[in-house]
Amino acid sequence: MAMKSKPLPMFPQAAKAALGDAQLRRNLRKATTTIRDKRARVVSELPDWEALRQAGSAIKAEVMAHLDTYLLQLEATVTAAGGQVHWARDAAEANALITGIIHATGAEHVVKVKSLTTDEIHLNAALAAEGITAIETDLAELIIQLAGETSSHILVPAIHKNRSEIRELFLRTIAQGQELSDDPKDLAGAARRYLRAQFLNAQVAISGANFAIAETGTVCVVESEGNGRMCLTLPPTLITVMGIEKILPTFDDFSVFLQLLPRSSTGERMNPYTSLWTGVTPGDGPQTFHLVLLDNGRTNVLADEVGRQTLHCIRCSACLNICPVYARTGGHAYGSVYPGPIGAILTPQMIGVEQAKSLPYASSLCGACYEVCPVSINIPEVLLHLRGQIASHAGPLDPEAVTMRQLARVFAHPKQYERAQRLGRAGQGFFIHNGTIDHLPGPLAGWSVARDLAPLPKQTFRDWWRTRQEGNTPHE
Secondary structure: OOOOOOOOOOHHHHHHHHHOOHHHHHHHHHHHHHHHHHHHHHHHOOOOHHHHHHHHHHHHHHHHHOHHHHHHHHHHHHHHOOOEEEEEOOHHHHHHHHHHHHHHHOOOEEEEOOOHHHHHOOHHHHHHHOOOEEEEOOHHHHHHHHHOOOOOOOOOOOOOOOHHHHHHHHHHOOOOOOOOOOOHHHHHHHHHHHHHHHHHHOOEEEEOOOEEEOOOOEEEEEEOOOHHHHHHHOOOEEEEEEEHHHEEOOHHHHHHHHHHHHHHHOOOOOOOEEEEEEOOEOOEOOOEEEEEEEOOOHHHHHOOOOHHHHHHOOOOOHHHHHOHHHHHHOOHHHOOOOOHHHHHHHHHHHHOHHHOOOHHHOOOOOOHHHHHOOOOOOHHHHHHHHHHHHHHHOOOOOHHHHHHHHHHHHHOOHHHHHHHHHHHHHHHHHHEEOOEEOOOOHHHOOHHHOOOEOOOOOOOHHHHHHHHHHHHOOOO
């Protein structure tokens, strides 16, 4: 079932605003370059990296081909281990389930592990509407929560902020009246003092899941700060919200992804914290475990033979860090919890291409994202596939459709094509500024909002060829 959503803002307009923020671009350039370089170093250490990518892709393809079987197996193994499994068709059902579980405990505050899936369903807002306060414990998630902002990167949600901005934010919120510099150790210390009390007092924790293993019912969260470990072990009740595509068949399959994910995400050989739990263990950790399996449009993606490879994504963010478009616009321009190249193909499929029809065009189709993806998702292929869907949905009077039909007629006849070139060359002077055509008239204006064109040359190739041939003609 697709999640209901209002249309997202058009990417070109949102990107234009982001491009005007010089500080944002500096922050992005520094962060993405650092992560990208670290990834390249650790990947180069593995002579079998391409074989690992192929193995990861094959495992994910197997899961997608038999997803119903593996989900039922996971439900059975989690239940046998003392957990409770809930199924949610969309965000509304998931939020209702989770708020009901929390109300049953009597808790008014919950601590959260970083989770894109809970961001996807707007869980924090749903909890607030029910009088429940959700406290983000991942440092970057805490920063954007305190700032009242949304994530701009899959792995580093506050990538758009620098140390000075974070210091000012903390002084206004969790570190009022404290001496605080912009040294990362001081900033982390301020967050640690605030969060420690939250961990010790929380009765309920909420997490996402990186993976769940069908054969054992084991759930896994990987993270770098230790906040996840605190959430997953201290509160008596744990609720995990997991997209149905995160499942793996066996522990042997899991070992492949423990090599792929850390190198592709943080540029590390292994994650500092890899937490695994299987149901409930008496006297150790949470004594009540709820697993919410979320569809929210994923089965629609699964039904598309080309688009279903999108569900292979392990949320590493390698595609964001390599993308020239993301590096200049940041994540907020995408208008979705899933930014960058993966967001440009995942979001339109989950909410419908008509609701996010500019996102498949938020790409230069350079293919760098495909080259770094640890599970070999062919993002350019899916982008073109979605563009085709958008074009097929356009009405007969759609300006682009009308323009393309006229161009097809012109291109079909050499004389008409040459005549159009001459007319274009004669009339282009009105639109050339600083050596480029930066805007077009009429229905073409929208196309040129985010694109510049090179002016038509004074001599076309056909003209040059005729001149050359005439010069080579032997004289009687």
